[in-house]
Amino acid sequence: METTNPTNQEVLIRASCFLEEKQPNIGRKECQHLVRELMLFKNHWTLSQFLLNLRQEAKVTFEDLEPELLRLSKFEPLQQITGVAEFLGEEFIVTKDTLIPRPETEELVLKVQSFLEQCPVGNVLEIGVGTGCIILSLERLVGRHHYKGCDISEEALIVAQKNRDKFNLQTELFYSDVYSNVPREQFECIISNPPYIAFSEEALMDESVRLYEPIQALFAENEGLAIYEKIANRLEEFLTDSGHAFFEIGFNQGASVQRIFSEACPNRKVSIQKDIAGLDRMIIVSGKEA
Helix, strand or coil: CCCCCCEHHHHHHHHHHHHHHHCHHHCHHHHHHHHHHHHHHHHCCCHHHHHHCCCCECCCCHHHHHHHHHHHHCCCCHHHHHCEEEECCEEEECCCCCCCCCHHHHHHHHHHHHHHHHCCCCEEEEECCCCCHHHHHHHHHCCCCEEEEEECCHHHHHHHHHHHHHCCCCCEEEECCCCCCCCCCCEEEEEECCCCEEHHHHHHCCHHHHHHCCHHHCEEHHHHCHHHHHHHHCHHHHEEEEEEEEEECCCCCHHHHHHHHHHHCCCEEEEEEECCCCCEEEEEEEEECC
């Protein structure tokens, strides 16, 4: 008698139960979400295709998923398992050498996009590109400016270059410790999502972050403020009078980072912007006041 594979719905249920049993700390809903996303990746499906095929015979079985489920049970991020992370509707290559793009960073990009669409054509710099998701998204969405991005990690730059080539973009990428190798020119816009977590907060981080994402991209000295201070010290040297700078911050760092940039740039307005959840998430340094 011919046997048939289980349905995709049955694979989803079995795999979710297996993951929850292996690692109860993940939680049932998150297990179901992770398995669904893994099935989408393995089957090359959109969510709509997944739903349409729920009751169809599975081409990717539980046994096909088991190696990845075991990795997930050890808190390895799904994006590192699949090698891609979605950001503003596009899939960016990620590795263990890069920070996984976060949804809150999409809000930073959209804020910068609004500025770049109405400012004069000029140079745009990102300090600490990681995967390149910020600077490459800006070139893709806005164009018309001259885009540059730097990082202190040679491994991260390799990933950013792969993403640049994937999207057929022109952003110039180079090694630099903040401004150390940045060309002696001025920029209409400077952006950074630097390491901003204090080393004292390491124990509070999710295991998937602590164990698998690069420490250099997460933590900074001086309670997470060291890189902001380094950027602020020479910001006026690289920013045009009308230029703006945009920085992602930790939810509890608004006042501290605002003070750092206000002291470094006394003739500019420095404002705190909240994210969609109502938390402090961005610092914007505006053009010089007349």
